[in-house]
Amino acid sequence: MTKIDRDWHGLSDEELSQYATQGYLHLRGLFNEAEVDFGREIVDRAVHALTAADEDVVPYHPSYFNEGSRKDLVRVRNAIAQERALAYFLDHPRLVGPMVSLLGEGLHVLGSEVFHRDIDLAPHEPWHVDGGPAMHGVKVDHSGPSLQAKAQIFLTEVSEPRSGNFLLLPGSHTWPAPTLTDIERMNEQQRAGGVPGALTVRAQPGDVLLFPYSLWHAVDCNVRAPRKSFILRFGHLWHRSHDYHAQPREVLDDLSPRLRRMFGDFGADPHPMDYYKPTDQEAVMRRGGDYTSLVPAPLLERHGADAYGPASWSARAPWTVCNDAPASHGVPVPVAR
Numbered sequence: 092m093t094k095i096d097r098d099w100h101g102l103s104d105e106e107l108s109q110y111a112t113q114g115y116l117h118l119r120g121l122f123n124e125a126e127v128d129f130g131r132e133i134v135d136r137a138v139h140a141l142t143a144a145d146e147d148v149v150p151y152h153p154s155y156f157n158e159g160s161r162k163d164l165v166r167v168r169n170a171i172a173q174e175r176a177l178a179y180f181l182d183h184p185r186l187v188g189p190m191v192s193l194l195g196e197g198l199h200v201l202g203s204e205v206f207h208r209d210i211d212l213a214p215h216e217p218w219h220v221d222g223g224p225a226m227h228g229v230k231v232d233h234s235g236p237s238l239q240a241k242a243q244i245f246l247t248e249v250s251e252p253r254s255g256n257f258l259l260l261p262g263s264h265t266w267p268a269p270t271l272t273d274i275e276r277m278n279e280q281q282r283a284g285g286v287p288g289a290l291t292v293r294a295q296p297g298d299v300l301l302f303p304y305s306l307w308h309a310v311d312c313n314v315r316a317p318r319k320s321f322i323l324r325f326g327h328l329w330h331r332s333h334d335y336h337a338q339p340r341e342v343l344d345d346l347s348p349r350l351r352r353m354f355g356d357f358g359a360d361p362h363p364m365d366y367y368k369p370t371d372q373e374a375v376m377r378r379g380g381d382y383t384s385l386v387p388a389p390l391l392e393r394h395g396a397d398a399y400g401p402a403s404w405s406a407r408a409p410w411t412v413c414n415d416a417p418a419s420h421g422v423p424v425p426v427a428r
């Protein structure tokens with residue numbers, strides 16, 4: 092029998108079942124303090140580079156809600172192209188394991204975003220689902236692999252309400268996409284104090300929230316301190332990506348074979364069928380890279396190199412599942428419509 096020497100562990104049946112029924116999984120303490128410091132440094136560098144640049148690396152698209160005119164938000168799309176250190180998180184065994192559990196081994200990175208959400212007394216993001224009209228009618232019963240899923244990695248304290256918290260409606264991932272009327276009503280309720288049945292995610296640095304494209308979600312106002320996070324979007328190798336066409340050679344060359352494959356790279360002469368039936372997928376997905384050389388020297392000095400390498404990855408599922416309680420604003424939006 093072949094020995095499977097993976098560097099990752101998947102989610103438990105209980106965790107998978109919570110994701111399937113509730114439409115999210117809040118994993119507390121997935122990344123350690125040293126990694127959180129590294130993540131914050133990446134956010135600061137990416138935000139500085141974007142605000143200093145004349146234009147975004149990813150050109151404007153009409154679906155971007157006039158982000159350019161907003162002072163409260165810096166959102167760096169396709170962040171891997173400018174911040175290679177993001178590879179550390181994308182290829183991290185503790186993230187790859189849960190994502191393989193949700194989507195299968197044909198894991199594809201569809202987008203890598205860095206967020207800096209400053210103080211703003213108005214809700215940061217209106218209620219919505221992801222993917223646009225092309226995906227809104229697609230129904231998945233969540234008894235098998237998911238279609239697309241995001242991992243939000245929190246790098247600052249978001250444990251009090253009104254901190255730019257992620258808001259979600261538990262179970263809404265199985266509902267039809269909200270209509271414009273639903274969205275207007277919910278945004279009104281949000282401004283007036285909250286949407287019935289909505290859950291305010293109270294995250295600590297190092298926590299990760301997993302959720303599918305079909306979950307109804309929004310972002311609360313932020314009256315406290317800048318919120319820093321990454322949102323990494325995953326799907327299948329046969330999916331198109333959201334913030335890049337293909338990663339250029341100079342990006343791919345800096346990544347491990349596993350992460351190159353997760354960016355849809357099959358080398359110089361891919362076969363069209365590779366995206367559906369790759370022949371070496373299990374072997375390629377077994378192990379990721381060592382990106383310790385990308386960690387800034389002061390952080391290595393402060394935390395020690397072991398905090399960023401295989402020595403700290405071996406513990407099985409160091410996270411705990413956090414069950415945030417929904418706010419009691421009354422009756423939830425009905426499931427059957």
Ligand SMILES: O=C(O)CCC(=O)C(=O)O
Binds near residue numbers: 243256308310322
């Ligand atoms: O920043 C967040 O918490 C969520 C952003 C969002 O709504 C999205 O990426 O669809």
